[in-house]
Amino acid sequence: MSPNRRIVCIVTFVAGTSCLGFGQIVGPAAQPAIQQSNSIAEPSSPSWAEELFNLPVVRFFTSLFQPAPELASTPLNLQQPAAEIAPVANACPVAALDLITDPAAEQLEASMGADVVDVSNMVPAAAAALGRFQTKVAAVGGTIVLKSAYRPAAYQQHLQNVWYKWMDELRNNTDPGCQELREQVHNEFTMHRLIETQHPVAVSDHTRGLAFDATVALPAKSASRRRRISLDGLARTVGLMRPAIAADPVHFKFTGGMRTVAVARHRRGNA
Numbered sequence: 396m397s398p399n400r401r402i403v404c405i406v407t408f409v410a411g412t413s414c415l416g417f418g419q420i421v422g423p424a425a426q427p428a429i430q431q432s433n434s435i436a437e438p439s440s441p442s443w444a445e446e447l448f449n450l451p452v453v454r455f456f457t458s459l460f461q462p463a464p465e466l467a468s469t470p471l472n473l474q475q476p477a478a479e480i481a482p483v484a485n486a487c488p489v490a491a492l493d494l495i496t497d498p499a500a501e502q503l504e505a506s507m508g509a510d511v512v513d514v515s516n517m518v519p520a521a522a523a524a525l526g527r528f529q530t531k532v533a534a535v536g537g538t539i540v541l542k543s544a545y546r547p548a549a550y551q552q553h554l555q556n557v558w559y560k561w562m563d564e565l566r567n568n569t570d571p572g573c574q575e576l577r578e579q580v581h582n583e584f585t586m587h588r589l590i591e592t593q594h595p596v597a598v599s600d601h602t603r604g605l606a607f608d609a610t611v612a613l614p615a616k617s618a619s620r621r622r623r624i625s626l627d628g629l630a631r632t633v634g635l636m637r638p639a640i641a642a643d644p645v646h647f648k649f650t651g652g653m654r655t656v657a658v659a660r661h662r663r664g665n666a
Contacts (some may be wrong), residue, residue, distance in 0.1 A: 487573035489564045492580060493556050516545040517604040520634075521649035525607055525631040528647070535624055537613040542588065542645060544608075546601040549642065554595040557583045562591065595641045598624030606648045 495501050503513065514522055525544070532539045546554075561584045567579040588608075589595070600606030613624050627637060635647045 417577075487570060487576050489560075489568065489570075489573055489576060491576060492560060492583070493553070495549065495553055497547055499547040499552060500550035503547065504553065512541045512543055512607070513545040514541075514607070518536070518649065520651060521605050521607075524649050524651075525636055525647075526634045528630060530637055531629055532611060532613065532632065535613060535629070537611060539609050542608040542610065543601065544606075545604050546599070548598070548602050551595060551597070551599055551602050554587055554589065555597065557587060558589050558594045561589075563593070590643065593639070596627045600646075600648045606646060608645045609647060610645055 402542045492597070495504055503511070514525065529539055557580060563578050565573065565580050568577055601608075611626055612631070613626055615623060627640070630636060630647060634649055636650050637644065637646060638648055639646060
C-alpha cells in the first residue's frame with residue numbers, strides 16, 4: 396500500500412471515531428491574527444493536516460503500517476575454540492590430613508625435625524626409670540638416643556591419621572591429582588618413623604606417660620665383666636621392658652615390676 400493510501404485510510408478511520416474533535420480542529424479560527432506593530436513576522440501556525448498527524452491516536456495507527464526494521468544477521472559463534480576453554484582442575488578425591496588444633500600437639504609436631512622429646516610430662520616413676528636406664532647404658536660403654544617420650548592424645552590421633560591415610564588411601568594411589576598429597580603424607584609417615592606393619596593405637600603408653608622410644612647400642616661384651624650384655628636384661632633392672640621386640644624394637648615401657656621394687660629396697664637398706 397502506498398503512503399498516500401495509508402494516510403487516507405487513517406484519516407477516514409479517525410474521522411469516523413473523532414469527528415467532534417476534528418470539527419474543532421478544521422473549523423475557522425475564532426480570533427483573527429493580531430498584527431504586531433513592530434512588523435516582525437510571526438511563525439506560521441501548523442496546518443490542520445499537521446495537527447491531525449500529530450495526534451497520539453494517529454501516530455499509533457501510523458506505526459502499525461510502518462515496515463519492521465531489519466535485524467542485523469550476525470552469525471552466532473556457539474562453539475568456543477578449544478584453546479579458550481580453561482581446563483578443569485583434576486582434584487584429588489582423597490581428603491587432606493586433619494588439622495592439628497591442640498597447642499601441645501602443634502608444638503610437638505613443629506619440633507619433630509629437631510627430635511625434641513617431652514620427658515617432663517611422663518609419669519615421674521617412668522621418667523626416673525628412663526634416667527637410670529641411660530646411666531646404666533653409659534656405664535657399660537653403650538649409647539642411647541631418645542626419639543620420643545610423652546605424646547598428647549591429639550598428637551597420637553595425628554599419627555593414626557597419617558598412618559591410615561598413607562596405608563589405605565595413598566600408598567598405591569596413581570591418580571595424577573593426588574600426587575602432591577601423596578608426597579606430603581609420605582613425608583609425614585617418614586618423619587614420624589611410622590612402621591607399615593604396625594599402626595599407632597588410639598591410646599598408647601606414650602599418651603599415658605609410661606613409655607619412650609629410643610635406639611640403644613650396646614657393646615658385645617662388658618668392659619668390666621667381659622661377657623655379653625643383654626639389652627632387655629639391662630632394661631628389666633630398672634623396671635623397663637620392650638613389649639613388641641620384633642615389631643617395634645625401639646619402644647620401651649615402664650612396668651615397675653618386682654625387680655624394680657627389690658632394687659629400691661636394697662638401696663634404702665644400704666643408705
